[in-house]
Amino acid sequence: MQQHKFKVGQMVSYFGQGTLKAARGEYTVIARLPADNRGPQYRIKSKQEPHERLVSEPDLSLA
Incomplete structure (x- = not known):
């Protein structure tokens, strides 16, 4: 089983896949x-x- 790199409450940047438009920023x-x-x-x-x-x-x- 793989361990999660990020914790609940942590701020991350998202680099979405495909054509869906995602909000920029944190x-x-x-x-x-x-x-x-x-x-x-x-x-x-x-x-x-x-x-x-x-x-x-x-x-x-x-x-």
Whole structure:
């Protein structure tokens, strides 16, 4: 089982995949979720968006 790199409450930067437009800037890690084939997953939230995002660890970096 892979260990999560980021903690709940930590600020991260998100580098989204695909054509979806994501808010720029910092996101807060809301929850750590089980890994998928790309590694650990997280729920993250930007102050600029009303919704949370489900992302994989390779799409995140420290803010």
